[in-house]
Amino acid sequence: MSMLTMASKCTNSENKKKIMRIMLILTLVFTTVFIFLLSVSVGSVKIGISDVVRVFLGLEVENDTYRSIILNIRLPRALSTILGGACLAISGLLLQIFFSNPIVEPYVLGISSGSTLFVGLVVLGGFTFGMKSTTPMFLFTGAFIGAMLVMLVVISATKKVRNITTLLIIGIMTGFICNAATSILTAFADKEQVHGFAMWSMGSFSGFSWAQTKFLYAIGLPLIIASFFLSKPLNALLFGDRYATTMGLSIKRFRIIVVFIASVLTAVITAFAGPISFIGLAVPHITRIMFKSTDNSVLIPGVVVGGALMTSMCDLIARMVLSPTELPLSAITSLIGAPIVLFLLLRKDAAM
Amino acid sequence: MNKTISTKSLQVGYGNKVVIDNVNIQGLKGQLICLLGPNGAGKSTILRTLTGLLKPVNGTVYIGNDNINTIKKNDLAKKMAVVLTEQLSLNMMTVFEVASMGRYPYTNFRGKLTDHDVHIIDNALASVHASHLRNRYFFNLSDGEKQKIMIARALVQAPELLVLDEPTSHLDVKHKVEVINILRNLCLEKGITVILSLHDIDIAIKGCQQILLLQNEKIVAQGTPEEIIKCGTIQDLYEIKGANYSELLGSIEFNNSTCAPEVFIFAGNGSGVGICRAVARAGYGIYCGILHKNDVDFHIGQALGCHIIAEESFENISEQKYNLALEKIKEVPFLIDTGFHVGSMNQLNIKLLEEAAKINKTIFSLSPYSDFQKRYGSFSNKIVPFKNIEAVIQKMTEMRNDA
Numbered sequence: 001m002s003m004l005t006m007a008s009k010c011t012n013s014e015n016k017k018k019i020m021r022i023m024l025i026l027t028l029v030f031t032t033v034f035i036f037l038l039s040v041s042v043g044s045v046k047i048g049i050s051d052v053v054r055v056f057l058g059l060e061v062e063n064d065t066y067r068s069i070i071l072n073i074r075l076p077r078a079l080s081t082i083l084g085g086a087c088l089a090i091s092g093l094l095l096q097i098f099f100s101n102p103i104v105e106p107y108v109l110g111i112s113s114g115s116t117l118f119v120g121l122v123v124l125g126g127f128t129f130g131m132k133s134t135t136p137m138f139l140f141t142g143a144f145i146g147a148m149l150v151m152l153v154v155i156s157a158t159k160k161v162r163n164i165t166t167l168l169i170i171g172i173m174t175g176f177i178c179n180a181a182t183s184i185l186t187a188f189a190d191k192e193q194v195h196g197f198a199m200w201s202m203g204s205f206s207g208f209s210w211a212q213t214k215f216l217y218a219i220g221l222p223l224i225i226a227s228f229f230l231s232k233p234l235n236a237l238l239f240g241d242r243y244a245t246t247m248g249l250s251i252k253r254f255r256i257i258v259v260f261i262a263s264v265l266t267a268v269i270t271a272f273a274g275p276i277s278f279i280g281l282a283v284p285h286i287t288r289i290m291f292k293s294t295d296n297s298v299l300i301p302g303v304v305v306g307g308a309l310m311t312s313m314c315d316l317i318a319r320m321v322l323s324p325t326e327l328p329l330s331a332i333t334s335l336i337g338a339p340i341v342l343f344l345l346l347r348k349d350a351a352m
Numbered sequence: 353m354n355k356t357i358s359t360k361s362l363q364v365g366y367g368n369k370v371v372i373d374n375v376n377i378q379g380l381k382g383q384l385i386c387l388l389g390p391n392g393a394g395k396s397t398i399l400r401t402l403t404g405l406l407k408p409v410n411g412t413v414y415i416g417n418d419n420i421n422t423i424k425k426n427d428l429a430k431k432m433a434v435v436l437t438e439q440l441s442l443n444m445m446t447v448f449e450v451a452s453m454g455r456y457p458y459t460n461f462r463g464k465l466t467d468h469d470v471h472i473i474d475n476a477l478a479s480v481h482a483s484h485l486r487n488r489y490f491f492n493l494s495d496g497e498k499q500k501i502m503i504a505r506a507l508v509q510a511p512e513l514l515v516l517d518e519p520t521s522h523l524d525v526k527h528k529v530e531v532i533n534i535l536r537n538l539c540l541e542k543g544i545t546v547i548l549s550l551h552d553i554d555i556a557i558k559g560c561q562q563i564l565l566l567q568n569e570k571i572v573a574q575g576t577p578e579e580i581i582k583c584g585t586i587q588d589l590y591e592i593k594g595a596n597y598s599e600l601l602g603s604i605e606f607n608n609s610t611c612a613p614e615v616f617i618f619a620g621n622g623s624g625v626g627i628c629r630a631v632a633r634a635g636y637g638i639y640c641g642i643l644h645k646n647d648v649d650f651h652i653g654q655a656l657g658c659h660i661i662a663e664e665s666f667e668n669i670s671e672q673k674y675n676l677a678l679e680k681i682k683e684v685p686f687l688i689d690t691g692f693h694v695g696s697m698n699q700l701n702i703k704l705l706e707e708a709a710k711i712n713k714t715i716f717s718l719s720p721y722s723d724f725q726k727r728y729g730s731f732s733n734k735i736v737p738f739k740n741i742e743a744v745i746q747k748m749t750e751m752r753n754d755a
Contacts (some may be wrong), residue, residue, distance in 0.1 A: 013487070215372035232463035236456055238445075240438055242405055247509070248429030294444045297462060 021291060021298060028305040034314045040074045042316070044324055076213040081315045082308040083207045084269045085279055087220045089287075089307025091265040092280020093299065097234050098258050099158060101301050102168055103344050106266035106282030108168060110175030111150045112275035114269050116201055118146030119180040123197055124189035132133075136215040136272070143271035147263040150174050155259070157169075170258060202328030203274040205315055212272045215318050219268045224304060230258070231296035238294060277330045278337020283307045285340060310336075354416070356381055356513045356545040357402065357432075362411035362648050364394070364401040365718045370409045371397050371569050375518040379545040381511065384536060386556045387549040389566030390590050395549035396437070398566075398730045399517050403434050404545065414512065421461035429457035429668025433506035433514040440490075447485045447493070447501050451477055476507040480534050492658075496527030503534060514538065516548040520555065528552060554602035557581055565589055596655040601648070605629070609657030615748070616677075616684050617658075618701050620692035624649035627718070630741045637746070639680045641670050642701055669700040681708050684746050685755075689735070690718035693729070701725070714751070716744045 041049050051061050055070045092105035106112050122142040157170045186194050233254050236244040245251050289303040318327040355378040372394045387395045400406035404420045411613055413420040415431055430711050453550035455469045477483050480500040520528040532555055538544045550556045557577040565573040573580040586597040595606045616639040641661030643650045653660050661677045709731040717735045724732040738744045
């Protein structure tokens with residue numbers, strides 16, 4: 001009898017946990033939708049949310065310029081912010097598990113800087129070599145090469161050192177080298193190009209074109225969906241390489257997949273929005289704390305929505321605080337993210 | 353009988369460097385095999401090779417009839433489970449979640465647990481006596497509890513073979529015994545073959561059917577504990593200095609044979625065990641006698657490095673041994689009577705005490721004062737009664753300092 005009641009209690013508490021998690025995800029989704037509508041609605045021209053919804057539903061609105069502002073300028077930006085945030089956050093989660101290190105993410109490891117350098121080569125160098133314009137594909141390829149190169153440097157370094165802090169320093173130093181090379185590039189480049197490049201390199205989703213947005217979704221969305229299928233091996237990897245192997249995971253192949261996805265996701269964002277810091281770091285941790293779990297089948301959906309929400313919010317703040325002047329997105333994300341890194345570093349038992 | 357695991361002309365090591373040559377392990381169903389040896393002897397290297405985590409330099413490891421390298425990782429995980437030395441923090445994971453990872457090779461791509469899986473996990477937790485921990489957070493557990501959960505996680509893989517690298521290090525004696533008992537039950541009841549490395553000598557000798565002794569990257573002996581553990585084996589294996597290991601008693605005693613004897617202890621029938629240890633610990637060299645060779649005091653005394661005057665088992669004390677003891681008594685300033693049991697074969701010990709009293713030796717006795725008349729008779733007034741050995745040692749030290 002007591003065994004039975006205990007068992008039913010267990011399943012009850014299990015069910016409760018499940019319902020709580022679903023409620024939490026739904027709350028996050030609704031908040032994201034709200035922020036999304038808000039970010040389409042606010043700006044130099046204020047458009048009411050009801051008008052925004054009407055435009056989305058294809059209904060008539062009083063002022064016809066609203067339609068073009070929403071559909072041509074604000075919608076691509078809001079959409080790419082949402083997916084961009086999700087990409088960065090998933091990339092951060094993958095890297096944290098890959099390096100079994102709680103304080104890594106694309107920006108901290110210098111992967112974003114590698115992308116920046118190669119985007120710089122394409123944008124600034126390309127102009128010097130007589131190219132008139134750059135296609136999204138070209139930018140992305142540059143960013144991807146840069147991301148992979150830095151990734152390989154960091155991975156080969158981790159074969160020698162396993163220490164959390166040392167890995168962090170290696171990433172930061174690689175980042176410095178890439179930044180130095182980037183600034184040397186800018187010294188030689190055309191002034192107008194440099195201004196645009198400098199704005200871009202502070203990170204922003206402003207001025208996203210539909211072409212870029214479509215490209216971002218074409219690359220990012222399949223990989224995010226693919227990451228949903230990785231939760232089981234990622235959970236095994238929480239036990240370390242050796243345990244994961246003895247539980248039946250083909251570790252080499254899996255590591256290649258993880259590195260590839262993380263690099264592509266970072267590259268596709270960096271190519272168009274510039275290096276954006278700390279989303280990849282902060283979101284997985286906040287999600288772990290909110291869901292009280294390290295189970296990746298729970299975390300991955302949570303991180304996707306959380307990344308979208310946090311990035312949209314930061315973007316909205318960047319636009320609104322000193323409006324009409326727009327702040328660089330990385331300034332806002334750093335203000336929120338860097339204290340989290342410090343907190344985690346000071347807490348020795350940093351959670352994974 | 354079918355072998356669960358076997359090796360053929362196996363050389364283990366790293367890269368092309370052979371660390372241990374000629375590793376021959378044949379694990380039968382339900383067997384408990386132990387690798388015993390000092391740190392750095394190569395235990396982990398062998399275990400890593402057996403689990404496929406390390407490629408052999410030469411030769412082959414077979415799981416059942418198949419070469420381990422040709423088995424798919426997922427299929428291998430259904431046959432063999434491993435418990436490593438790594439300490440995992442696994443924050444925010446419950447005990448059930450940790451154990452459930454053992455279903456990895458069986459579950460679908462999302463890792464969804466069926467009712468059957470849950471049943472297996474609960475059974476595994478029950479077999480390591482950890483059902484009550486099911487919903488606790490893993491990182492909050494003690495080391496011993498964590499180790500039990502890691503064993504449960506391995507069992508959840510439903511393996512025929514379980515390999516454990518030093519599963520009892522960091523554990524207190526209660527959990528050590530519990531872990532080994534769990535493993536023995538797995539062998540006996542479920543027919544699982546268990547291969548493990550241990551640092552606990554007596555647990556290995558008493559709990560395992562097969563032992564491999566490793567020293568300096570060599571397998572020095574292999575067989576049942578009774579075959580290979582002889583007097584001095586452990587002493588040599590671990591190159592123990594300053595202490596002696598008694599294989600017979602399974603105990604380690606700190607050796608003080610380098611101290612010059614100052615005390616003669618009269619013991620027998622186990623009365624000398626604690627007293628000899630205490631006196632040796634206080635830094636006194638010891639004569640001990642007259643003991644029979646089948647007396648536990650004899651074996652402890654020997655391990656402690658006492659100089660023992662011993663008689664053959666079940667023989668009356670001979671005149672020769674009596675005279676030898678008397679000679680030694682004259683050499684030392686202090687005599688201690690442990691209050692040993694006097695029977696027909698060791699009566700001469702009392703006679704020795706009487707002779708000592710005659711030449712005015714200081715005799716401390718731990719025998720109850722009420723027994724003095726009966727025990728010592730006419731010379732009982734010359735014996736100094738003491739309640740415990742600490743008081744005796746204090747008195748001896750005072751007298752030594754005065755002199």
